[in-house]
Amino acid sequence: MSIPQDVQEFLLGYPHSVDKPTKNKNLRFYQGQERCQPDNLLIDELLEQWNDDFETLEYEHGFIQWL
Numbered sequence: 572m573s574i575p576q577d578v579q580e581f582l583l584g585y586p587h588s589v590d591k592p593t594k595n596k597n598l599r600f601y602q603g604q605e606r607c608q609p610d611n612l613l614i615d616e617l618l619e620q621w622n623d624d625f626e627t628l629e630y631e632h633g634f635i636q637w638l
Contacts, residue, residue, distance in 0.1 A: 580586070599605035603613050610631065612620065621627050 574582075580588075596605050600607055601614055603615060606613055607617065610617070621631075
């Protein structure tokens with residue numbers, strides 16, 4: 572049985588791929604360096620302000636794209 576090409580590339584760390592810094596917004600968000608949109612909150616602010624606020628979490632869906 573041979574290993575599929577996409578699995579081989581994953582195991583090798585995607586050797587032929589070029590890193591695109593503009594594609595790292597989620598990483599920067601989790602590092603506290605990027606604000607989520609459209610709420611304009613850093614991760615710590617989001618977690619603090621919306622902690623146990625289930626109504627906001629139910630009706631504000633912009634944050635889910637970042638989490």
